[in-house]
Amino acid sequence: MYLTQGLHRGVQQRPDEVMTVFGQRRRTFTEVAERVARLAGALRGLGVGRGDRVAILAFNSDRYHEYLFAVPWADAVLNPVNIRWSAEEIAYCLRDSGTRVLFVDDAFAAMVPALREAVPELATVIHLGEGPGPEGSLGYEELIDGADPVDDVRRGGAELAGLFYTGGTTGSPKGVMLSHANLQVSWLGSAATGNLCPPGARVLHAAPLFHLAGLAAWGAAVLVTGSHVFIPAFEPVATLSAIAEHRITDALLVPTMIQLLVDHPALHRHDLGSMRNVLYGASPILQAVLERAMKAFPSARFTQAYGMTELSPVATLLGPDDHDRGFLRSAGRAGSHSEVRVVGPDGNPLPAGEVGEIAVRGGHVMQGYWNKPEETAAAIRDGWMHTGDGGYLDEEGYLYVVDRLKDMIVTGGENVYSAEVENALGRHPAVAQCAVIGVPDPDWGERVHAVVVLHPGETLTVEELRAHVKESIAGYKAPRSLEIVDGMPLSGAGKILKRELRAKHWSGEDRQIR
Template sequence: MIPYFTPDSFLETVQEFKVTATMLVPTMLYTILDNPRIDEFDLSSLETVYYGAAAASPTRLKEAIDKFGQIFFQFYGQAECPMTITVLRKGEHDTNDLARLATCGRPVPWVDVALLDEEGNKVTRGEPGEICVRGPLVMGGYWNKPEETEAAFEFGWLHTGDIAREDAEGFYTIVDRKKDMIISGGFNVFPREIEDVLGTHPAVAQSAVIGVPDEKWGESVKAIVVLRPGQSVDADDLMSLVKEAKGAHYAPKSVEFVEEIPLSPLGKPDKKALRAQYWSDATRQVN
């Protein structure tokens, strides 16, 4: 193990110790890909790169597969159940199908997984619903927190808080955290879908999309964007890109370019921190 992650230390360690398997969160993978020294290292020992903890940009994932080969394996899960709810296996990473790379795979056989609506009913395939899990390997509850436990197990299922769609082949695509969904002018807008579109632009390294206060629409879509080294793009071009791909109500009303996006201790984009500066004096909860 290395004491802390940097792109250089990762590349040096893989080369020196002939590392065969590792675990990365997407932001780590992006910084490795963007490291100008990447081609100086022999990384041929790598056989498996496990990744998870946050959604990966399908465009950047394709870039990684083109660079390292079909060695990527995705886990999706949480501590309350057996850490793994769905997996996207190596052979299922099809670089000719970005929609497939945007998925978190298919449910594992040792838990019962369903997408439920607000009333606890299973949604029609293709429609968004909350990923819910039940089975003998799911936790019994939160220690000394009966109210939180009752809420988590509404309708007899453990609620993950993640909204997803299931395709015809049974692959789940997480469209966002339930609490991150933006309601703008009566439309439910899922930031993950916007982030995936922004990621297709060659100048974009990473993005985070949040809802900010808007007197007319309640919330408006704001994109925070990190550019690839040496690249540039106009905000209007990114707005138009999303509008063309997803429609006007998904298009960001504003774009902010930053050097980096704040991360949580787990390496996920910290959207609570991003929202806080806009909602500190407003009524929306930012947790």
């Protein structure tokens, strides 16, 4: 199994049909394959060799799609960078991975000088935007035009497909190593439900492609030689317009996107009757929002996916029939590629209905964390990926996620690790002690909330705190609310009891997670 397999099949079976749509650009399967072969040739000419990491920092586009094929075609490894990270975080990811080639678009071109300074190993920047490129960069189209095509090496199987960086509980991102087989097992296992991307699907990519959820939707479409419609980023009207204009049949939307769509006044001005399948995931969804979405897309069937980057990313699926049966609070049952159980502190399975840690096993479990053997050993034990999420299974094998054992917050579909934010908060001169928790939020699912003890005589506002935090980490991780207290609740060992900090915010909720 290899990522370029679907492209070769598409050229064979649908050579002259449209594979990609981006703005006014439309390219057939044959055209995409020819460009990918030339882009791979250009990478080879730049010295990219077997297993080298090639990064991209860009919004969604047809060129991002070509990058996803060309890098493995050239025998190299993908490194999609989180577009919401700060320059400091991006630089860490590039240094840690040993990346020497970076693709950037117009939106991130201004960051290149700072990245070059922070990452001396960064030898080549390829500009795939429409405007003038950063100084010293190479033009994307010029590279393709000037390169000879090369044969696909068909890098695949257990070979590394990509490094996908996710937030770290210790404050620095971790590179999740996923093989070609990892990704394809997850995609094929999900597709085996029959609820995702049928042959001939027209798939809208509004979720970012750097995110494993967005990439999974891309992979599902590649598997069935579907057509891909790209918009740079999610925006309600642009998304609604794209669905109507291109007669979209399938889309991956995180819960925050769904809520913004169904609550938008322009919703009923667009014909959404082409939609057949909506896949949602990356964070839990409010039942009321889901019910509104099912009315807004009456012809669509809804499927929820639960998982994580380390699982490539799908572990369980809640299919359309499960939605119809009223299992809306469940995360579904193990996919055909996945084995799921709930374990106690000793690692042994717990009986149905008893809350413990969710553990997952299968061919989709990551190879490990890049250059982090201790973290890998802690996460994968006896072949089981210990997710850090708390939940329980019912008698029919439906999984219910009730809390996070890790101090992770999911806000607008993005993972935020409290330790990372606390590290940034702790650098503020007014802060004596701090804790970061997730609290319910009607728009974002969860909101990053800071609880702070100040040094005597100091004052602090949430605006000051946000400005300080955004100097070192991405803006979406900065606390949106602030609570100043005289002291923290502590355990006998002196550890802050976050469950007590969360209690007053989550009282009345049926689970400590959104």
